[in-house]
Amino acid sequence: MPLDFGPVTWLVLSEVFPMELRGRAFAIATVANWSSNLIVSATFLNILSTFGVAGTFLTYAGVCLMGVFFIFVFIPETKNRTLEQISSQLSSERTSVTSRCSELCTRARHNYRVRSSSDTVKLS
Numbered sequence: 001m002p003l004d005f006g007p008v009t010w011l012v013l014s015e016v017f018p019m020e021l022r023g024r025a026f027a028i029a030t031v032a033n034w035s036s037n038l039i040v041s042a043t044f045l046n047i048l049s050t051f052g053v054a055g056t057f058l059t060y061a062g063v064c065l066m067g068v069f070f071i072f073v074f075i076p077e078t079k080n081r082t083l084e085q086i087s088s089q090l091s092s093e094r095t096s097v098t099s100r101c102s103e104l105c106t107r108a109r110h111n112y113r114v115r116s117s118s119d120t121v122k123l124s
Contacts, residue, residue: 007072009033015078016086 017025048056
């Protein structure tokens with residue numbers, strides 16, 4: 001039994017996006033899918049000659065592990081939920097993520113300004 005992310009893209013797109021966005025989402029996903037296939041095909045022999053067989057497959061395994069992490073962290077569970085429930089969950093999560101990101105950026109800017117003003121060096 002092969003284990004890969006092939007059907008995940010199409011399953012998530014069909015469950016998460018509303019009808020008015022679904023066509024565009026499928027188009028973007030198709031371009032991303034074929035682009036990633038092209039990247040793997042174009043780089044495989046170069047990576048194989050540079051890192052060897054084990055290094056090549058470890059490299060691709062690392063990319064797959066990043067994909068697993070992304071799926072478990074960012075993709076919502078859709079089992080036994082309506083499209084409206086999924087949309088409202090994504091809207092609330094998007095708002096909370098946006099507010100958390102802007103808060104972190106504000107803190108980082110403030111910390112940078114504080115550090116920059118106290119770390120000035122006098123040249124003589």
